[in-house]
Amino acid sequence: MDNRKMVDDITSMDEDFAKWYTDIVKKAELVGYTSIKGCLVIRPYGYAIWENMQRILDGMFKATGHENVCMPMFIPESLLNKEKDHVEGFAPEVAWVTHGGSEKLEERLCVRPTSETLFCEHYSNIIHSYRDLPKLYNQWVSVVRWEKTTRPFLRSREFLWQEGHTIHETAAQAVEETEKMLGVYAKFCEDALAMPVVKGKKTESDKFAGAVSTYAIEALMHDGKALQAGTSHYFGDGFARAFDITFSDRENKKSFPHQTSWGVSTRLIGGIIMTHGDDNGLALPPAVAPIQAVIIPIAAHKGGVIEKARELEQKLKASVRVALDESDNSPGWKFAQYEMKGVPVRIELGPRDIENGECVIVTRHNREKTVVKLDGIVQAVEQKLREVHDGLYKKALENRIKRTYDCKTTDEMIDVMRENGDGFIRAMWCGSEECEDAVKEKTGAGSRCIPFEQESISDKCVCCQRPAKTMVLWGKAY
RNA sequence: CGGGGUGUAGCUCAGUUUGGUAGAGCGCUUGGUUCGGGACCAAGAGGCCGAGUGUUCAAGUCACUUCACUCCGACCA
Numbered sequence: 001m002d003n004r005k006m007v008d009d010i011t012s013m014d015e016d017f018a019k020w021y022t023d024i025v026k027k028a029e030l031v032g033y034t035s036i037k038g039c040l041v042i043r044p045y046g047y048a049i050w051e052n053m054q055r056i057l058d059g060m061f062k063a064t065g066h067e068n069v070c071m072p073m074f075i076p077e078s079l080l081n082k083e084k085d086h087v088e089g090f091a092p093e094v095a096w097v098t099h100g101g102s103e104k105l106e107e108r109l110c111v112r113p114t115s116e117t118l119f120c121e122h123y124s125n126i127i128h129s130y131r132d133l134p135k136l137y138n139q140w141v142s143v144v145r146w147e148k149t150t151r152p153f154l155r156s157r158e159f160l161w162q163e164g165h166t167i168h169e170t171a172a173q174a175v176e177e178t179e180k181m182l183g184v185y186a187k188f189c190e191d192a193l194a195m196p197v198v199k200g201k202k203t204e205s206d207k208f209a210g211a212v213s214t215y216a217i218e219a220l221m222h223d224g225k226a227l228q229a230g231t232s233h234y235f236g237d238g239f240a241r242a243f244d245i246t247f248s249d250r251e252n253k254k255s256f257p258h259q260t261s262w263g264v265s266t267r268l269i270g271g272i273i274m275t276h277g278d279d280n281g282l283a284l285p286p287a288v289a290p291i292q293a294v295i296i297p298i299a300a301h302k303g304g305v306i307e308k309a310r311e312l313e314q315k316l317k318a319s320v321r322v323a324l325d326e327s328d329n330s331p332g333w334k335f336a337q338y339e340m341k342g343v344p345v346r347i348e349l350g351p352r353d354i355e356n357g358e359c360v361i362v363t364r365h366n367r368e369k370t371v372v373k374l375d376g377i378v379q380a381v382e383q384k385l386r387e388v389h390d391g392l393y394k395k396a397l398e399n400r401i402k403r404t405y406d407c408k409t410t411d412e413m414i415d416v417m418r419e420n421g422d423g424f425i426r427a428m429w430c431g432s433e434e435c436e437d438a439v440k441e442k443t444g445a446g447s448r449c450i451p452f453e454q455e456s457i458s459d460k461c462v463c464c465q466r467p468a469k470t471m472v473l474w475g476k477a478y
Numbered sequence: 479c480g481g482g483g484u485g486u487a488g489c490u491c492a493g494u495u496u497g498g499u500a501g502a503g504c505g506c507u508u509g510g511u512u513c514g515g516g517a518c519c520a521a522g523a524g525g526c527c528g529a530g531u532g533u534u535c536a537a538g539u540c541a542c543u544u545c546a547c548u549c550c551g552a553c554c555a
Contacts, residue, residue: 299513
């Protein structure tokens with residue numbers, strides 16, 4: 001394997017990970033800046049990744065019985081104010097519309113930071129009987145949160161996402177939905193994005209504004225920082241009471257329904273970059289890569305090369321997202337270019353290969369070269385795509401395992417992080433908010449989640465040494 | 479929101495200290511030679527020096543304001 005760095009205008013990730021990240025999003029043509037802080041152009045290559053993610057996720061939502069809808073982008077202030085915790089959580093970061101044309105509005109409108117309130121207003125209009133339940137809705141929209149610090153994909157002021165909103169007859173059904181959708185997200189991250197995640201529950205202080213409980217999937221990035229990759233919330237009947245959503249139940253009594261919401265966003269693209277990328281650029285998981293395989297003709301001016309390359313392209317087209325680069329850039333330039341863009345598989349085809357009835361296949365994540373017969377090219381490329389997915393997943397999982405540490409005291413946490421850099425720390429917790437805050441204060445690592453898969457590291461709290469209740473996953477977060 | 483850094487050609491940057499006709503490399507265009515890891519030669523195009531106000535005979539350069547990007551914190555899902 002050849003690990004030389006082939007692209008010298010990307011900052012090395014070991015030297016400056018943050019700079020490396022911004023270099024990648026610019027050089028791989030994922031985003032462009034605009035004159036509004038934190039509002040980005042998602043360029044065709046970046047958007048194509050999102051479209052692939054959407055297509056796969058949308059299929060999973062449909063398969064679990066959900067319907068797509070679309071709510072307005074404005075929320076009247078009075079509507080946002082109806083649920084106390086919710087408005088307190090979101091008010092500091094909403095953008096307001098105060099004028100229509102030159103007329104000042106009677107009531108200002110906020111640009112949706114999330115759409116719970118709109119869904120609730122709608123539910124109150126359409127739900128009357130237990131026969132109207134459940135409603136399993138989802139929408140693909142953008143939302144606005146006026147963030148102070150912005151970073152492409154990871155934290156922007158406007159971002160694309162999907163938000164699922166469901167409403168159920170019983171609490172048990174809503175809890176089941178919350179857990180089911182978290183599972184869908186975890187499966188998507190692992191099967192489509194090759195990104196291993198930890199499923200867990202958020203602590204009280206960290207849950208969504210207005211939720212009874214919040215579940216999340218947490219991923220560990222290459223630099224040891226955690227990324228919340230998706231969330232799923234159980235609301236109980238709190239929103240229903242605040243918005244007066246009622247139905248006649250099976251005993252003909254007035255009853256409050258139970259709700260959930262869940263979302264993932266373009267932030268996942270940031271997660272892909274920081275999970276799989278290296279000093280040569282992006283490395284995209286095949287399932288979402290806009291181009292899965294690129295054909296590079298060698299000595300394209302020589303007789304028969306271009307014709308053979310086009311023939312190959314046609315053959316692959318049926319089952320692979322394939323591109324043929326006929327530009328007159330040098331082969332070396334193209335190698336570097338497509339590596340930077342993270343294309344999983346490269347096919348080199350030159351006069352020598354054609355003579356032998358073969359071609360060279362190179363996989364992005366490890367740069368391994370394989371010579372294959374042109375006869376079996378389709379199967380060979382499909383096989384290589386699976387290898388890239390598995391290779392990316394394995395590499396990411398190994399990074400997480402290597403960077404996950406068990407600690408019994410906060411001093412141990414500090415030492416571990418100083419010696420090894422950031423990562424996940426598994427440590428016990430007594431359940432008090434004071435200790436949660438103190439750990440963050442002392443170590444810089446906050447609570448990421450209470451993993452579903454519990455293990456007893458110790459019987460005492462990592463902070464106060466009183467009896468521990470649960471194991472918590474701690475880490476520095478994006 | 480606090481602290482640092484940066485805005486000059488499409489990109490990366492020099493020029494600012496000491497005010498005096500706008501620079502380089504890469505990229506781009508045209509033609510030719512090349513082609514198995516970022517090729518070479520020749521000719522060309524390309525700028526309201528982030529925006530605004532001020533000082534000055536004269537501002538990329540000095541002062542103030544503002545916007546954006548970026549890093550570190552705080553906040554945040």
